[in-house]
Amino acid sequence: MNLKNTFLLAAIAATLSGCGSLFPKPEQDPARYYVLNTAPAKPVDKENLRPQIALSVARLQIPAYLDRAEILCRRSPNRLDILENDLWLEPLGKACTRVFTQNLARNLGTERLALDPALDVYGDALQIQVSVLKFDGVFGNAVELRTRWRISKFENGETLASGECDIKTPLTGTSPEIYVESMSAALETLAEKIAGEVRKLK
Numbered sequence: 001m002n003l004k005n006t007f008l009l010a011a012i013a014a015t016l017s018g019c020g021s022l023f024p025k026p027e028q029d030p031a032r033y034y035v036l037n038t039a040p041a042k043p044v045d046k047e048n049l050r051p052q053i054a055l056s057v058a059r060l061q062i063p064a065y066l067d068r069a070e071i072l073c074r075r076s077p078n079r080l081d082i083l084e085n086d087l088w089l090e091p092l093g094k095a096c097t098r099v100f101t102q103n104l105a106r107n108l109g110t111e112r113l114a115l116d117p118a119l120d121v122y123g124d125a126l127q128i129q130v131s132v133l134k135f136d137g138v139f140g141n142a143v144e145l146r147t148r149w150r151i152s153k154f155e156n157g158e159t160l161a162s163g164e165c166d167i168k169t170p171l172t173g174t175s176p177e178i179y180v181e182s183m184s185a186a187l188e189t190l191a192e193k194i195a196g197e198v199r200k201l202k
Contacts, residue, residue: 049109
């Protein structure tokens with residue numbers, strides 16, 4: 001191999017070795033994604049089951065400050081921290097409705113369930129409406145779920161029962177995962193309380 005070819009090969013090698021700087025490897029996504037989940041199935045006393053009840057559950061209304069992709073935690077009564085890399089995988093209002101509805105149906109043992117608005121809702125359905133007033137917490141302390149609820153007849157809107165509910169679930173750690181687990185537990189407790197109100201009516 002002559003000297004000219006040697007220089008040419010050296011130049012090609014140098015060019016190839018520099019490709020890494022021209023096309024850098026994509027950085028790994030630092031985001032972590034979370035979902036709310038229904039509570040593990042627990043035995044329910046048969047006397048508390050109401051399989052004949054039909055339910056129409058309206059989408060849970062959440063405060064505007066919670067309607068975002070990032071998970072929020074409370075630093076003080078008037079200050080919230082945004083966890084920029086800890087994100088909800090689905091809109092929080094939709095997630096709350098999904099988990100609450102599944103827990104409620106399981107607590108009552110009914111499959112006669114529709115999400116409102118629904119065209120195929122049962123004519124004798126009870127309509128469940130829940131407005132979330134507060135749903136956040138302090139790491140190392142507790143998650144608080146404060147709601148206003150209403151149970152009415154779906155067919156004519158007559159109110160049968162209403163009230164407010166304030167639920168606090170303790171936080172056993174400071175990780176976002178434990179925080180989300182406590183939020184799921186709060187929704188389970190809410191479903192148990194609303195199921196108890198429904199049983200008083202039927």
